[in-house]
Amino acid sequence: MKKIPVLIAGGGPVGMTLARTLASFGIRCLLVERNASTTRHPKMDITNGRSMELFRRLGVVEKLRAVAVPEENNFDVSWITSLTGRELHRFRYPSVIEKRAEILARNDGTQPREPAMRVSQVMIEPVLQAAILNHPLVDARWGVAFEDFEQDADGVTATLRTVETGATEQVRCDFLAGCDGGSSIVRDKLGIGLEGRAAVAHRYMIHFRSDARDILQAFGVAWHYQTARGTLIAQDDKDTWTLQTRPPPGVDVPNLDPDAVLEAWVGRPFAREILVANPWFTHLLLAERYRGGRVFLAGDSAHQYIPTGGYGMNTGIGDAVDLGWKLAATLKGYAGPGLLGSYEAERRPVGHRNRLASERHTGVRIKIGELYERIADPDVLAREIAALGNAENESWGVEFGYRYDGVEPDPVKYEPTTAPGARLPSTFLRDGSALYDRLGPWFTLLVFGNADPSPLIDAAPAPLDIVMVDDPVAPIYEARLVLVRPDTHVAWRGNACADGRAVWRQVLA
Structure with missing residues (x-):
């Protein structure tokens, strides 16, 4: 065996x-x-x-980015009347190139080490x-x-x-x-x-290939074009797209014609090749x-x-x-x-919180759908959509602020902290290197100023890298000694360590 x-x-x-x-x-x-x-x-x-x-x-990461949408393309989310109508409101988000520049310019611990990827x-x-x-x-x-x-x-x-x-x-x-x-x-x-809730909503997915960018990106490059009837996702901003929509009411879903559904949503004929089409349920x-x-x-x-x-x-x-x-x-x-045992204790609360966030974002989409039904004036509709916002793509607290110490972060705003259990804030050091890139594969002890790391080094039962940081970013890290786990969450912090063995027992036992 x-x-x-x-x-x-x-x-x-x-x-x-x-x-x-x-x-x-x-x-x-x-x-x-x-x-x-x-x-x-x-x-x-x-x-x-x-x-x-x-x-x-x-x-x-580099090999993943090589197959992604070009780094100069935006992450915009656009609400429209239709692809043959008008654009109502565009939530604008930077490209990977623009986001990298923002990360370097701010360097205050609020930014990720890596931009997202479409x-x-x-x-x-x-x-x-x-x-x-x-x-x-x-x-x-x-x-x-x-x-x-x-x-x-x-x-x-x-x-x-x-x-x-x-x-x-x-x-x-x-x-x-x-x-x-x-x-x-x-x-x-x-x-x-x-x-929780199974089969919350019935959806119909059509994944297709088309060169008709003049029609499918009628208002310019955008990650999502959205109406009350569904979302068109630009998978590569070139020729691959996905429409996520609702099956028409009263229609026998297994016998749906994906070409008819797609053309009805787009609003005009266009050349395409359907790759995959199927109904599915959200949960x-x-x-x-x-x-x-x-x-x-x-x-x-x-x-x-x-x-x-x-x-x-x-x-x-x-x-x-x-x-x-x-x-x-x-x-x-x-x-x-x-x-x-800490795996479930840490990850299940994250799973629960992210389920609630997904439900909240869906609630906003439902409200926008109701706006489409009751507001005929497109200018008024546009203002109402803008007022509801797009937390779905702006919940930085959910994305980066999750913690393993029981503290619930603001779901939208990310506040950098080195509280044990939190994700280590990312910064760039004076020499231009990223602190994240200096972390070891196992544990890393960040030492700021003249703090004495020897109790933690002498007692370490696992591989430990030491990174000395004499840099203006030091105040972001809130303590003179910060012990970082392999997943870049903070394991322990303090200005001094009296008992290294006790710290390691808490971290690894």
Whole structure:
């Protein structure tokens, strides 16, 4: 029987990110995905700044950006009467190039290390796949289905099936990660229920290719063109698009003609090739637990959201990195058994808060839809849309401000802090280097001024990098000693350390 430290069920972005994270810490893993290849469905179209920071740590950010929308293109969200009508209000957001300039100019800890990225999941998955297929510590298999598992005190025995031949095999692992989506077999076998609301709304997705930019970007480049009847997403600002709309009332959805739906929304004939079209349901669901013994849930198996805000995959990337470094620390003997218990304690509240945020953003869209129905004057409608705002794409507190100490941040405004549990603020130092880029792969101790780091260094049970910072940005970090975890969250801070062993017990036990 094959033995492996970690088995990952599911080869979507979350499963592949977990595999890459484990490999970066020297942990072998086996990833299995029942589908024969990466997805053809667009699913998500924004990788937020926090996920990009984490992808940078994993060494894949440049390859991801190479398949994304050109960096000079904006992230604008535009409400219109129709593509043949007029633009009502445009919420303007900077391009990657413009955002990088803003990050450097402000340098006050409020900004991300990396701007967000406009890209379809269709494009992300092959990049992540290449990053693990070429890694000697990852055994990644597509066309292999996860079927069942049993666990005992010492490990997990899983049953796998090769889809093409039907042949089955059993593998033994220390830990199993269920990254197998909304219909998770792993979650089902653990007997973990979902709380919240299923099938909140019925949607119809049409993913298509067209060169008709004069029609599909009638008011200039924009990430989203939106009406009360749906959203047209520019996947690459060139020839690939996705329309997310509602099935017409009273229509037999399985027999919908996607060409007719698409042309009705656009409002005029145009040349196109439909790639994928299907109905689907939105959900607002959260797993009751993220763990059962040696088995963990991450990504859509743990939470499912309405896409407003883009929290689905992005929350899952945070899950994968949090779980990955904790599994690695446990397997390498750096941590006590309590560290794995902190995965659910930290990530489930984030999952819950992001579900609420997605629901709030959907509520705003519903209000805008009601405005379309009762306001005929486009100038009045435009003012009302502007007044409601677009927190859906401006909730920096949700994106960067989430904390693991029980404090609920402002969902819109991000306030930099080094309170233990918070994400480390990102700044650029006097020499032009990014502080984030000087962090070590495991733990990093930031030392400001003449603070004495020796108690923490002498007691360190895990690899520890020391970064001395003599720089004007020092006040942003609020203490003279700041201990940073592998996921760039603050583990501990203080102006002095009297008992290094006690600190490390708290951080790793």
